[in-house]
Amino acid sequence: GLINIEADKDGVYRQYSFLSSGPEGPEPSLAFAAYLALKGIRWGEDVKVAENHVFWEELFQDGTKIKTRKWPLTQGNRRLLDFRSSWISTDPASFGHLTLNELHELYINTQRGQAPSGQPLAGKIIFISYVISGIGDFGTTPFGPYEPLVQLHSTALNDLIQNRFHLSFPRWADALALAL
Numbered sequence: 001g002l003i004n005i006e007a008d009k010d011g012v013y014r015q016y017s018f019l020s021s022g023p024e025g026p027e028p029s030l031a032f033a034a035y036l037a038l039k040g041i042r043w044g045e046d047v048k049v050a051e052n053h054v055f056w057e058e059l060f061q062d063g064t065k066i067k068t069r070k071w072p073l074t075q076g077n078r079r080l081l082d083f084r085s086s087w088i089s090t091d092p093a094s095f096g097h098l099t100l101n102e103l104h105e106l107y108i109n110t111q112r113g114q115a116p117s118g119q120p121l122a123g124k125i126i127f128i129s130y131v132i133s134g135i136g137d138f139g140t141t142p143f144g145p146y147e148p149l150v151q152l153h154s155t156a157l158n159d160l161i162q163n164r165f166h167l168s169f170p171r172w173a174d175a176l177a178l179a180l
Helices: 030-039 100-111 150-162 171-179
Strands: 015-017 019-022 025-028 053-059 066-072 078-080 138-141 144-148
Touching (some): 015 150, 030 150, 138 150
Antiparallel strands (some): 015 078, 019 025, 053 066, 138 144
């Protein structure tokens, strides 16, 4: 999936494009590609391109029925992300993160048979990114000026899994709500 994300006009990352135009047609973002892989849906074969959207079939969460999902190809494919917490938060709504040393230590302990109970990374989706001083993929999100942009992909994937996005209203509707 594509990893380059565009900021809003003011330089803050609030929205996420799930599809971009490529030389051979639409291309999925990293979050969209991870979602499709999670569901066992192949981009080139199972996802079809129509006039103004892509669509695919997937199982309902209960696994009893198949549903068709669509995603627009237009500029409207950008969605407001449902940020739940800063990346450094320990809140249960935040995403877990490990340093390279912690990941290496987990590997060594697993090799020695001293890993925590179960398989700590089983069933997890892992994004790897540089987030160290001087080297990093940082940007401004609603939580602050130095947030790792890999958080955009994990938030977008989470929103896609839950089908839970914020809605954006036209400026006149915002003004009317503010006036009321």
